[in-house]
Amino acid sequence: MDSAFDDLLREELEALETRAQRRRLRGFGVMDGGLCDGNGRPLVDLSSNDYLGLSRHPLVTTRAAEWARRHGAGPPASRLVTGTRDITLAVEEKLAAFKGREAALLFSSGFQANATVIPALARLGTIVGAGNTANATAIFSDELNHASIIHGARAARCPVHVFRHNDLDHLDALLAGHAGRKLVATESVFSMDGDRADLGRLAQVAARHGALLYVDEAHATGILGPQGRGLAAAVPGIDVVMGTLGKAFGAFGAYVAGSRALIDWLTNRCSGFIFTTALPPPVLGAVDAALELVPGMDAERARVAANAQRLRAALAAQGISTLASTTQIVPAVIGAEADTLAASAALEAEGFVAVAIRPPTVAAGSSRLRLAINSTLTAPELDRLLAVLAASLPRR
Ligand SMILES: Cc1ncc(COP(=O)(O)O)c(C=O)c1O
Structure with a gap:
């Protein structure tokens, strides 16, 4: 039976939903060492902090x-x-x-x-x-x-x-x-x-x-x-x-x-x-x-740095701010929560997971895709990512 406490909890959740700030847990599958969605479709993970791919070494x-x-x-x-x-x-x-x-x-x-x-x-x-x-x-x-x-x-x-x-x-x-x-x-x-x-x-x-x-x-x-x-x-x-x-x-x-x-x-x-x-x-x-x-992983670190730089340059060419990023973490700032969720969904339709980062994690109006480059990202995957970003993010 629902209590008054549950009613209040639901009201708060609805308020978050209205602001496109509600978060939900999602269970990813793992296939051949990479993420996949519920239908077994492989996904390239751009939201992981496993920057050197060591969790599977x-x-x-x-x-x-x-x-x-x-x-x-x-x-x-x-x-x-x-x-x-x-x-x-x-x-x-x-x-x-x-x-x-x-x-x-x-x-x-x-x-x-x-x-x-x-x-x-x-x-x-x-x-x-x-x-x-x-x-x-x-x-x-x-x-x-x-x-x-x-x-x-x-x-x-x-x-x-x-x-x-x-x-x-x-x-x-x-x-x-x-x-x-x-x-x-x-x-x-x-x-x-x-x-x-x-x-x-x-x-x-x-x-x-x-x-x-x-x-x-x-x-x-x-x-x-x-x-x-x-x-x-x-x-x-x-x-x-x-x-x-x-x-x-x-x-x-x-x-x-x-x-x-x-x-x-x-x-x-x-x-x-x-x-x-x-x-x-x-x-x-x-x-x-x-x-x-x-x-001993200098080569992997250099590859991550070079790929992150390429990603920043591509986003800058589209007029999308990457703030002052100089590392493997490349924010693509979209702005509004709903637009960021839409951008995240567009990427996922093309096989890339980039979770939308919204307030309160970041300031209001600065919702973003936080793209984390790791050393297991292949050159063809990066090429495809840049093409997908060019096609799915609005030019500014
Ligand atoms: C800067 C910073 N400090 C601390 C933490 C917390 O670390 P942990 O995930 O091990 O709790 C995080 C993780 O998200 C972080 O980004």
Whole structure:
């Protein structure tokens, strides 16, 4: 029987439908390693973050299966109980070396890391300085930061200052107005725009104001920076680097990397690390294999970069904005929600999946197809994609 609560839920869903903002789950099939629709028709996936195609790499899938057989399907405990195995520590050590940091800590997901590490860091100093409100942290967050960073900043229950996207003069001015502890949070590659933060300058601005710098490398890890080590790898002065393992690594989970002291402290103070079950052995196996493969994949990274550039040029020739994208993430900005849904449907009719990205994920009026180039996209597929985009997107 429906309750008043259900009526209200349905009313809200109808309001979203009217605004072309309602989302629905859809189950894709998988055939010959690629996506297919309900009728078994193959689809080229332009919405996946598996930028290097590693989720299907034989070394990755074999090691995942092997570690499941050897160590079990799941660790039935959290990390500080019996969920830490020798393989967990070995993968963390490899991750730290990959990121060029003293230590690394695995998390169940990127969302969980951002949502809980940021509030933990905002409480830094409350053990030794209990009650000292002069030490209260303020958080400075880029306006395009991912929902999980926003969640973390809100959960920290401290003042949050949002700076204009990639506007470091604005950040500088905001930092100058705060006397206590400061934490600056940014993504190195912005997930919906595909542009980059100027990490070198950001590190200088943060250092000038004594602010802790927190960088989310979800969309850079594996695909950008020297040997795919991320954009933070080449920049000194970044205190905390997090990244995800469910994107270019083709696996699952996330990591935080930094100094030994940072990792030891998070092990003691971060709720999203302490009060949850450890990552399972098959995932650790997949991450372990990806860590071996990623540094040697420069050819794949170069192909992705060249294909993304070709896609941007083709969209620009049609008068379609790709914003400030310089990475494998190429937004084709359509504008209205309904038009973006129509563009997505037109692409799918031709065998390409490019899910429409709409508010609240992006700002009103900037709905887009977020086209993610990965290394498994073939030259004929890209040629066909450009032809389909030319035919199905309105010229501007
Ligand atoms: C920038 C950014 N940070 C964090 C996350 C969350 O990572 P995860 O999917 O591992 O929860 C995402 C994923 O969508 C992201 O784009």
